[in-house]
Amino acid sequence: MYDPQQAHYVVVTGIVVKDGKYLIARRPGGKLKMADYASRPKDTGEHWYNVLEDLVRREVLEETGLAIKNVGYLTSMIYIRPDNVPALIVSLYADHDGGEVKLCPALTEHAWVSLDEARNYELIEGIYEELEMLDKLLAGKGAGEWEKRI
Incomplete structure (x- = not known):
């Protein structure tokens, strides 16, 4: 049975x-960020696998024109939206697998940045720390857990 008290988004x-x-x-008027994608699957009693991976593949393609591969998990968090609906945010990463950046109308500019270069951009809170985690993971040092940097 559907219970609106337990409704949430998965982003x-x-x-x-x-x-x-x-x-x-x-995004227009916004800080630079990694794209975010929302999904609210309905409960049909069916089972799916690779839901988050398929979702990020589809949305990255739609919003940036890029194909991706080797999708992996980085971290997660809970965010309470302004309408008080909680959102579970799952941060994934993936390798570029083809295509040139062609931004959808919702995005106005982009950049490919190293970790050091990312410091020169006004990123949404927490994004730089995620890039640090991914940088460590890709260097074979293990990502660790998200931690606020001062």
């Missing part, structure tokens, strides 16, 4: 990696 963010750099993009 997937995707960090696309190409040649050691990370794709960031800007």
Whole structure:
């Protein structure tokens, strides 16, 4: 039975990696960020696998024109939206698998940045820390857990 008291969103963010750099993009009037994608699956009693991976593949393609592969998990968080609906945010990463950046109308600019270059951009809170985690993971040091940097 549907219980609106237990309703929530599942949001997937995707960090696309190409040649050691990370794709960031800007929404009009907003800070630079990794794209975020929302999904609210309905309960039909059926089972699906790779739901988050398929979702991030589809949305990255739709919003940036890029194909991705090797999708992996980085971290997660809970965010309470302004309408008080909780959102579980799952941060994934993936390798670029083809295509040139062609932004959808919701995005206005983009950049491929190294971890050091990312410091020069006004990123949404927490994004830089995720890039740090991914940088460590890709260097074979293990991502660890998300931690606020001062």
